[in-house]
Amino acid sequence: MTRLLRIDSSSHTSGSHSNQLADQAEAMWRETNPQGRVATWHLGRAPIPVLSQETMNGFFSRQDKLSDDLQQATALSDQLNSELQAADLSTAMAGARLETV
Structure with a gap:
């Protein structure tokens, strides 16, 4: 099954031109x-936090040695990686804000 990974990066949760364009592209894809299936990350609604030292410690620890705290610290990264790996990379789409100067 083909999966589209859609990443909306606008800080606007409504009225975003880039999100409207991404909506149109998603509708054509559908x-x-x-x-x-579509997996959507909306960075304006749920920003991805900066990596913490605890998360980095989890990355460099053996899986079978992760404490509950380290498992929790790496859980979001694990989820995002799973969604990225599951997506058909030919159908990854990012809705990004464009500005003219």
């Missing part, structure tokens, strides 16, 4: 992939 037309050609009616059985496809």
Whole structure:
């Protein structure tokens, strides 16, 4: 099954032009992939936190030696990595703000 990974980076939760464009692109993708699944990350609603020292410690620890605290510290990273790996990379889409100067 094809999976689209959509990453919205606008800080606006409504009225964002980049999100509207991404909505249109997703709708076109859904037309050609009616059985496809969409995973959406909206960085304006749920920002990804800066890596902490505890998270870094978890990255460099053996999986079988992770304490509950280290497992919790790496859980979001594990989730995001799983979604990225599950996506068909030919259908990854990022909605990013564009500015003219």
